[in-house]
Amino acid sequence: xxxxxxxxxxxxxxxxxxxxxxxxxxxxxxxxxxxxxxxxxxxxxxxxxxxxxxxxxxxxxxxxxxxxxxxxxxxxxxxxxxxxxxxxxxxxxxxxxxxxxxxxxxxxxxxxxxxxxxxxxxxxxxxxxxxxxxxxxxxxxxxxxxxxxxxxxxxxxxxxxxxxxxxxxxxxxxxxxxxxxxxxxxxxxxxxxxxxxxxxxxxxxxxxxxxxxxxxxxxxxxxxxxxxxxxxxxxxxxxxxxxxxxxxxxxxxxxxxxxxxxxxxxxxxxxxxxxxxxxxxxxxxxxxxxxxxxxxxxxxxxxxxxxxxxxxxxxxxxxxxxxxxxxxxxxxxxxxxxxxxxxxxxxxxxxxxxxxxxxxxxxxxxxxxxxxxxxxxxxxxxxxxxxxxxxxxxxxxxxxxxxxxxxxxx
Numbered sequence: 001x002x003x004x005x006x007x008x009x010x011x012x013x014x015x016x017x018x019x020x021x022x023x024x025x026x027x028x029x030x031x032x033x034x035x036x037x038x039x040x041x042x043x044x045x046x047x048x049x050x051x052x053x054x055x056x057x058x059x060x061x062x063x064x065x066x067x068x069x070x071x072x073x074x075x076x077x078x079x080x081x082x083x084x085x086x087x088x089x090x091x092x093x094x095x096x097x098x099x100x101x102x103x104x105x106x107x108x109x110x111x112x113x114x115x116x117x118x119x120x121x122x123x124x125x126x127x128x129x130x131x132x133x134x135x136x137x138x139x140x141x142x143x144x145x146x147x148x149x150x151x152x153x154x155x156x157x158x159x160x161x162x163x164x165x166x167x168x169x170x171x172x173x174x175x176x177x178x179x180x181x182x183x184x185x186x187x188x189x190x191x192x193x194x195x196x197x198x199x200x201x202x203x204x205x206x207x208x209x210x211x212x213x214x215x216x217x218x219x220x221x222x223x224x225x226x227x228x229x230x231x232x233x234x235x236x237x238x239x240x241x242x243x244x245x246x247x248x249x250x251x252x253x254x255x256x257x258x259x260x261x262x263x264x265x266x267x268x269x270x271x272x273x274x275x276x277x278x279x280x281x282x283x284x285x286x287x288x289x290x291x292x293x294x295x296x297x298x299x300x301x302x303x304x305x306x307x308x309x310x311x312x313x314x315x316x317x318x319x320x321x322x323x324x325x326x327x328x329x330x331x332x333x334x335x336x337x338x339x340x341x342x343x344x345x346x347x348x349x350x351x352x353x354x355x356x357x358x359x360x361x362x363x364x365x366x367x368x369x370x371x372x373x374x375x376x377x378x379x380x381x382x383x384x385x386x387x388x389x390x391x392x393x394x395x396x397x398x399x400x401x402x403x404x405x406x407x408x409x410x
Contacts, residue, residue, distance in 0.1 A: 002028030003102030010034035013275030013297035014107035020305030084250040110240035119212035144232035152179035155237035161326035175208035283316035331375035334365030363388035377403035
């Protein structure tokens with residue numbers, strides 16, 4: 001008999017794994033467990049499209065409801081895994097049901113890092129991670145006039161741009177010296193800061209939150225710089241924490257995520273992890289990373305499906321990301337570092353440009369704003385296995401031309 005596979009978590013990673021397992025030929029029992037009662041849905045639109053004034057009423061499903069029955073996937077909604085008995089190969093659910101497994105995959109994702117300041121428990125303060133969060137914010141935005149966003153990462157800026165598009169007064173507080181500090185180069189951060197301020201957003205850097213108070217029917221956000229900002233609604237996005245408690249309680253090795261090898265196997269040879277909760281070795285450097293992106297979740301799922309169906313496959317895909325902030329679509333290929341050397345491609349004043357980032361003279365990442373062709377070319381170049389030097393880029397008219405002339409392995 002083919003092994004029984006149980007997947008904990010029905011986000012992008014879990015659903016893609018279930019689909020890829022069937023595509024790869026797995027015909028054994030396959031269960032997919034999720035705490036949420038909704039049909040598994042796409043998360044990226046929650047911070048932008050879904051909170052727009054003209055948003056559709058329903059979420060975008062990852063797969064239609066019929067998909068699970070047609071592919072004999074036992075989707076178990078509204079259930080939390082309480083414990084893993086590794087010796088017996090059994091998971092116990094909050095419903096009291098016990099499921100046996102031959103292979104177990106943990107795709108529990110991540111949760112919002114709590115705000116933690118005084119007053120963070122007051123009504124009107126929200127994180128944005130789930131469909132329920134987005135539904136609540138969609139209702140509250142219809143009534144609000146002033147919004148304070150805490151955190152200028154992807155989620156914070158995406159939400160801020162959506163709120164501003166609705167005509168609201170928006171203030172963004174960022175403790176660091178620049179927005180997108182963890183994800184983007186300094187030149188790109190500077191450009192996005194100017195773009196958001198140009199749209200009317202009051203972006204305040206070097207300014208965290210001291211406390212939040214309720215005052216005359218609204219909220220007062222008091223910053224570390226001594227300023228006060230009135231708000232009808234406060235939204236925070238200050239990073240996430242991987243959901244590793246279940247894994248740690250069962251004795252699996254964890255450190256900023258569940259530690260896995262290149263095959264996404266945990267410290268227990270029968271248990272695997274992927275997506276936002278997995279800490280894995282990067283193929284390019286062997287350094288460990290935990291990446292929060294749909295690309296990483298989906299590509300890890302495809303690689304793991306091959307491994308679980310008898311075709312051991314290391315995860316070696318190039319990381320890439322995207323973010324839609326108002327009228328600007330940011331796409332990033334590769335992973336940048338603060339000390340990378342930046343080469344500007346295009347004209348930022350037009351709103352269409354890229355930044356090529358070199359490390360030790362070799363291309364490490366490319367950030368593209370409203371230039372999708374550059375992004376596609378960058379992914380090809382960074383996946384080619386050929387070190388792309390600054391002189392090679394200078395000798396080419398464009399990234400597209402360089403990608404066309406660079407051999408790409410089959």
